[in-house]
Amino acid sequence: MIDGEEKLPIIRMYHVHKFYGPKKALTDISLEILENEFVLIGGASGAGKTTLLKLIYLGESATEGQVLVDGMNLSRVSRKQIPELRRKLGIIFQDYKLIPDKTAFENVALVLEAAGRHRRYIEKKVKSVLRIAGMDEKAAAFPASLSGGEQQRVAVARAIVGDPKIILADEPTGSLDPDSASKILALLNRYHQKGATLVIATHDQELIRNAGSRVIHLDRGRLDANP
Amino acid sequence: MAKKFLNTITIITMALAVLIVSAFGLFSVNLNELMDKWQHGIRVLVYLKAGVSDDNRRTLEDQIRRLKGVSGIAFISKEEGLARMKERIRILDAILADLDKNPLPDTFEVSLDAAFLEPVRIDEILSAIHKMVSVEEVAYGKVWLSRFTGLMNLFRVAGMAMGGLFIMAAIFIVANTIRLMLYSRQQEIEIMRLIGASDHFIKMPFYIQGLIQGFLGGALGLAVLYGLFSVASIRIGEYLPIGIKGIRYFSPMMILSIMASAMLVGWIGCYLSLKGFLKR
Numbered sequence: 001m002i003d004g005e006e007k008l009p010i011i012r013m014y015h016v017h018k019f020y021g022p023k024k025a026l027t028d029i030s031l032e033i034l035e036n037e038f039v040l041i042g043g044a045s046g047a048g049k050t051t052l053l054k055l056i057y058l059g060e061s062a063t064e065g066q067v068l069v070d071g072m073n074l075s076r077v078s079r080k081q082i083p084e085l086r087r088k089l090g091i092i093f094q095d096y097k098l099i100p101d102k103t104a105f106e107n108v109a110l111v112l113e114a115a116g117r118h119r120r121y122i123e124k125k126v127k128s129v130l131r132i133a134g135m136d137e138k139a140a141a142f143p144a145s146l147s148g149g150e151q152q153r154v155a156v157a158r159a160i161v162g163d164p165k166i167i168l169a170d171e172p173t174g175s176l177d178p179d180s181a182s183k184i185l186a187l188l189n190r191y192h193q194k195g196a197t198l199v200i201a202t203h204d205q206e207l208i209r210n211a212g213s214r215v216i217h218l219d220r221g222r223l224d225a226n227p
Numbered sequence: 228m229a230k231k232f233l234n235t236i237t238i239i240t241m242a243l244a245v246l247i248v249s250a251f252g253l254f255s256v257n258l259n260e261l262m263d264k265w266q267h268g269i270r271v272l273v274y275l276k277a278g279v280s281d282d283n284r285r286t287l288e289d290q291i292r293r294l295k296g297v298s299g300i301a302f303i304s305k306e307e308g309l310a311r312m313k314e315r316i317r318i319l320d321a322i323l324a325d326l327d328k329n330p331l332p333d334t335f336e337v338s339l340d341a342a343f344l345e346p347v348r349i350d351e352i353l354s355a356i357h358k359m360v361s362v363e364e365v366a367y368g369k370v371w372l373s374r375f376t377g378l379m380n381l382f383r384v385a386g387m388a389m390g391g392l393f394i395m396a397a398i399f400i401v402a403n404t405i406r407l408m409l410y411s412r413q414q415e416i417e418i419m420r421l422i423g424a425s426d427h428f429i430k431m432p433f434y435i436q437g438l439i440q441g442f443l444g445g446a447l448g449l450a451v452l453y454g455l456f457s458v459a460s461i462r463i464g465e466y467l468p469i470g471i472k473g474i475r476y477f478s479p480m481m482i483l484s485i486m487a488s489a490m491l492v493g494w495i496g497c498y499l500s501l502k503g504f505l506k507r
């Protein structure tokens with residue numbers, strides 16, 4: 001407050017539980033993530049990291065409890081409002097989710113087209129983001145002809161092209177060599193520096209040790225205070 | 228590949244629907260027009276007995292003219308009648324050329340008021356004329372007319388029923404091809420939603436596709452119909468009496484409305500298949 005550095009929570013969860021049918025994936029999660037914060041979500045495979053991210057972008061809805069994202073109470077968000085929520089977010093999916101019969105350029109451009117941006121702006125912006133991601137030379141390539149790391153970079157480009165308030169990244173360095181991984185992290189960090197809130201789910205212990213940021217640790221669906 | 232096939236099937240079905248519905252439409256329009264011309268120009272032919280004097284003829288003419296429902300009367304001498312007949316039916320020319328005796332009677336051509344074009348009233352007029360002196364015979368195509376009207380009504384009903392059926396089939400098939408396409412693009416649609424695309428944005432390309440299918444189907448159907456029409460109109464032209472110009476194709480306005488309807492069918496097909504699909 002005194003120096004204007006006071007940050008407000010942009011993501012909040014209150015006593016969130018998530019069941020997949022009879023299977024409990026998350027138990028009593030309460031947390032806050034602040035504006036422009038860089039948070040890592042750690043935990044073993046199956047701990048519930050992806051599920052936690054899904055609750056934020058309404059890929060799933062909480063079975064119990066409340067999730068608030070940038071002022072939207074997700075339990076009250078209608079189907080019509082979901083696009084509005086998702087345009088605040090840039091999501092990097094664990095399995096990339098690139099559209100196979102669209103080129104790298106078209107995959108990235110789709111975000112801006114869906115947001116109703118002008119063609120000329122889209123052209124310029126997508127080119128520049130692909131350049132930043134080091135993918136400008138492969139703009140015309142289809143996902144199937146790209147390596148895993150290259151697909152990952154297209155996915156990152158797509159996540160940041162809309163200048164989202166919040167970037168959700170699910171294992172963004174998952175299957176990459178250390179060099180590619182650090183490039184991706186540098187890229188994401190750049191947007192964090194520019195003001196985006198960055199949430200990365202990972203089981204990469206090295207990344208967790210080196211990042212020097214807050215870690216939300218999950219253990220079999222529960223917050224783990226002492227990992 | 229599969230997409231192309233689905234597209235082709237849809238367009239062909241649409242074309243068939245348009246072809247069948249418009250064929251009935253075209254037939255009906257032409258028949259209507261023919262009937263119209265014929266009814267407006269309806270003539271009763273009154274054949275005179277041979278050797279009626281000029282005086283008697285003029286008396287008869289006055290009598291007929293005074294009848295209620297008669298709007299005009301013209302005298303056609305037997306010479307004139309023969310000339311006309313020769314002109315209308317050319318083949319007869321040769322046969323009639325060396326005929327030394329004119330077989331035709333003198334004739335009055337009586338036109339009737341449009342308001343009297345009802346079978347009962349026409350009957351009244353005809354029997355009145357028939358009873359007059361000097362009249363040999365009265366000719367009038369009444370039976371023809373009523374049979375024709377009945378046939379036309381039957382035709383119209385059948386056409387509407389078939390047309391309706393085909394339009395429904397077209398909508399059904401469009402809806403299903405679009406649904407198949409939706410299923411084949413399910414993953415893509417899911418991804419689009421995840422990156423913030425609205426339903427509207429996702430649906431738009433499908434609607435555009437439906438409209439294009441409607442457009443192409445409509446154009447194809449009308450083109451095929453035009454081909455059939457051209458062939459038919461040559462054939463029919465040979466049988467038509469001289470006075471009637473021949474059959475017509477649709478007016479530009481009609482063509483536009485048929486195209487619009489075909490596109491509407493494409494749109495409705497899309498609407499039906501998209502309605503349930505995007506609810507998650």
Ligand SMILES: Nc1ncnc2c1ncn2[C@@H]1O[C@H](COP(=O)(O)OP(=O)(O)OP(=O)(O)O)[C@@H](O)[C@H]1O
Nearest residue numbers: 020023025043044045046047048049050051052203
């Ligand atoms: N759609 C689903 N249906 C049923 N169970 C699910 C579903 N998605 C996840 N689960 C289960 O919920 C638990 C948490 O899954 P989640 O994908 O969130 O784990 P994770 O931490 O992301 O794992 P990983 O590191 O392997 O990606 C797992 O036990 C998983 O089997």
Ligand SMILES: [Mg+2]
Nearest residue numbers: 049050094170
């Ligand atoms: Mg996961």
